[in-house]
Amino acid sequence: MNHLVHRNSWNSNSPYLNPFMNHTSYIEISKSSYKKNIQFIRSEVGPGPTISAVVKGNAYGHGIENIVQIAEAANIRHFSTFSSDEALRVYQSSKKNSEVMIMGMLANEDLEEIIKKGIGFFVFEFDRLNAATEVARKIGVKAKIHIEVETGFHRTGFEWEEREKLELFLKNNLEFLDLKGLCTHYAGAESISNYVRVMDQIKRYHQFKDWFVEKQIKFEKYHTACSAATLNYPETIMDLVRIGIASYGFWPTQETYMSKFKQLPENNKNPLKRLISWKSSIMSTKKVKMGDFIGYGSSYMAPRNMTIALVPIGYSHGYSRMLSNLGKVLIGGQLVSVVGTVTMNSIAVDITDLKGIGKGDEVVLIGKQKKGEVTVASFGESTQQVNYELLTRLPQDIPRKIIA
């Protein structure tokens, strides 16, 4: 089956999507895998904490609108984004009135729209705090803020020395501010090499928390944990966990998986399931004689008489140029190799040993086909890209489709 068959069943919320035209590749997102991942995370955190689905970076490449839809079907009612534009996409696609929280970029000029819509956001400096309070006063709607404190990540967060000024400001402006959260972010909970630094951060966070409690400033939710912290440092699980990569079926690092492995039940050693498959189809085939160079330059000379298939995806579609002469794809259930350089829009693969393969046949770039599988991780290792980076580099204009 090739992608021609699917073309009228895309999620048509991408502005790039032309339902009357074939695309060179498409991405499938598995709803049932997502649900299993959330079930696993739920079993890790227990019934109490809110699970916030982190959907920054176009939901780690999966498409914000797709993930909001399947996450809400899995009973998720809280989403975290990096920026205000992403937050609006969540807000617009939510059918369950889910909460939205911005963890990073939010221009002061956009505060009014964000506050009006009831979208929450991190506040890590007085400039944003002042601006948000002003807007809230002007429009008569409380700003939902999450105070981020500096515990050792050294990117954003109020300093310990600023606590008294902060306390005073919050106390004086409680009629304009809804204190939704007190939060921080860990600098590398996915690796034991950062153990001391993370433990230090946990300690500092509690100093902040205790200090505010003592000053009778209460926050609705205390939250610090990302996927790796949730899995490796259970003490970081508080009222809410911010889960990104694990919800998409990836361990933050191999190390996170290894350190968890023994605790996993015998019948479920692989609880995280990938959601994503990336597929294309053969554009054309060609016979090449022994000694001919394939593609640009001379990086690949045919060592025998060969048949190659052209696949219409290249580095402009997120298929890294570093996969030249290295990448593997699945055709007819068999792994075959990329030969020659990855160009902007296409790759050539060696199908000499395959029988009965031709134009229009399915090509799997990531995912399963019959008994074969290409994982994002295997992909990542051969180009030194981690899961996060590879996923988020998949362009927004590749059509994405939810499957069961």
Ligand SMILES: *Cc1c(COP(=O)(O)O)cnc(C)c1O
């Ligand atoms: C990205 C991010 C997360 C989620 O991280 P994962 O490792 O993908 O779970 C949580 N909190 C903050 C502040 C983030 O930026």
